[in-house]
Amino acid sequence: MLEFLIAQIGQWLGEDIGASLAYISNGKHLAWYASVRYTLIAAVGGATCAVLFGLLGAALKQSSFLPFKWLGDFYTTIVRGVPDVLFILFFPLAFEKGVEYILAYVKCGAENVAATTGWPPCDAAQWYLSTGDYLVMACVSLGIVYGAFAANVIHGAMMAVSRGQLEAASAYGFTPRQVFWRFKVRQMWAYALPGLSNVWMLLLKATSLLSLLQIADIVQWAGRLGAANYFPRVGLVHPDWRWKYYLVLFLFFILMTMISERFFEALQRRASRGMAITGSN
Amino acid sequence: MATVPILKMENIHKRFGELEVLHGISLEAYSGDVISMIGSSGSGKSTFLRCINLLEMPDQGEISLDGNTIRFQTDKKNNRSTVDAAQVQNLRSRISMVFQQFNLWSHMTILQNVIEAPIRVQKLSRPEAHDLGMACLEKVGIVDKAESYPGFMSGGQQQSAAIARALAMRPEAILFDEPTSALDPELVGEVLAVIRRLAEEGTTMIVVTHEMNFARDVSNKTLFLHQGKIEEEGDPAELFSSPKSLRLQQFLSSAMA
Numbered sequence: 001m002l003e004f005l006i007a008q009i010g011q012w013l014g015e016d017i018g019a020s021l022a023y024i025s026n027g028k029h030l031a032w033y034a035s036v037r038y039t040l041i042a043a044v045g046g047a048t049c050a051v052l053f054g055l056l057g058a059a060l061k062q063s064s065f066l067p068f069k070w071l072g073d074f075y076t077t078i079v080r081g082v083p084d085v086l087f088i089l090f091f092p093l094a095f096e097k098g099v100e101y102i103l104a105y106v107k108c109g110a111e112n113v114a115a116t117t118g119w120p121p122c123d124a125a126q127w128y129l130s131t132g133d134y135l136v137m138a139c140v141s142l143g144i145v146y147g148a149f150a151a152n153v154i155h156g157a158m159m160a161v162s163r164g165q166l167e168a169a170s171a172y173g174f175t176p177r178q179v180f181w182r183f184k185v186r187q188m189w190a191y192a193l194p195g196l197s198n199v200w201m202l203l204l205k206a207t208s209l210l211s212l213l214q215i216a217d218i219v220q221w222a223g224r225l226g227a228a229n230y231f232p233r234v235g236l237v238h239p240d241w242r243w244k245y246y247l248v249l250f251l252f253f254i255l256m257t258m259i260s261e262r263f264f265e266a267l268q269r270r271a272s273r274g275m276a277i278t279g280s281n
Numbered sequence: 282m283a284t285v286p287i288l289k290m291e292n293i294h295k296r297f298g299e300l301e302v303l304h305g306i307s308l309e310a311y312s313g314d315v316i317s318m319i320g321s322s323g324s325g326k327s328t329f330l331r332c333i334n335l336l337e338m339p340d341q342g343e344i345s346l347d348g349n350t351i352r353f354q355t356d357k358k359n360n361r362s363t364v365d366a367a368q369v370q371n372l373r374s375r376i377s378m379v380f381q382q383f384n385l386w387s388h389m390t391i392l393q394n395v396i397e398a399p400i401r402v403q404k405l406s407r408p409e410a411h412d413l414g415m416a417c418l419e420k421v422g423i424v425d426k427a428e429s430y431p432g433f434m435s436g437g438q439q440q441s442a443a444i445a446r447a448l449a450m451r452p453e454a455i456l457f458d459e460p461t462s463a464l465d466p467e468l469v470g471e472v473l474a475v476i477r478r479l480a481e482e483g484t485t486m487i488v489v490t491h492e493m494n495f496a497r498d499v500s501n502k503t504l505f506l507h508q509g510k511i512e513e514e515g516d517p518a519e520l521f522s523s524p525k526s527l528r529l530q531q532f533l534s535s536a537m538a
Contacts, residue, residue: 162384168384168386170336171373172446173402190388272388274389274430274433
């Protein structure tokens, strides 16, 4: 269907443009467009993890039980300082090694582990990661790094919720859990969303690191397709065109930014409906 | 008069760090009582009111509701806490509170504010709560504001809504913490009129207030607090016309000037 359509457009527009259209709709290019899904999955999955870690981190920071509070503070101060490139490389590999280590003991037996010097001690302990596995780990890595930022934003936003309103909720017999979820967290979004939209932008940009995990994402494809293309039978198809392909990525990320802004404006309106703060109504 | 008081507070003490703000205050409220608490700022009247529904934890003293005494425990560091969370929840759902700063939940409409606790805490069905909520809004005269958000209403309307929220719990008593102190002078009258009407209907209330005329006309018992103690208490007509203690005389002459 798509090919037919492009062929039709090509006929109307003439030979040259037709040929260009045919070129940019060949198999490799279609694979490039399809790889956008990895970026989107990593962004949405990472953001979901980041919000969950953020809520958890903020709750820990507010805990009156000191070890929890220290853990929350440790998370937000330390993890924010680690470069995301490093973390995206470190976490999946460390996790993979950890899983293999456990597998080695469970599947191969402790005596085998002790007896062999090579790795793995038996084949069952070898864990081959698929793109899907790496993608999940990318989501978790992004979630941990940007969750630390989100935790700070959410913690601040929770502090901004009117104490009097929370007190009123307690005074009317709501349990501490209800006060937390139905009032504190509910109202928190209105104060947190501007900060969270910043975190989302950073996270979205960080998805360009997916290729580091052997995931054939848009960045990796752009590099491959843009490199000088030479076929023995045809000759030079095109010289180094990487800048053109990266330009497309530029435009893609700008488009994503614009969509995100719209999305966050709508969320902000919804979260702060009735609340007399900036961005409402 | 009933023999068992709805609410009985005995010998309540409260300290904030080194500062002891309540030095043993007792109070008994029977059904239909309207008790006013007066005193200068810092006298402990708001703190005492907040001890009633345990927004502040009293360091010493007993609280009983309909003869059921709230159970407390004290840990090694001498911090007091309640034993049974459900007992506290029960107390709070039967004694509702109106705050100086209204404290309406800003993300909910007025009607949602009024019916939220009846639904979630008292487990009323939504249609039941809706009818009850509308009746309460009707009573305080702001039924047309049911779908408005608190942020877009005058202080007087917000406080009326907060009173409707208190009424919707069908409480055994309502606590008012300086209900008109945050209002513009021209809005004080409408809120006082609402509270006055509730008093006439026999609602049990404990009101911390700076409105001396209101305290004298509406309540059947007045407590004058000074530095965390009850300096003088009794029938408001008597208390206001012939104060016995020097403190009360001084307070009244400055408050009613």
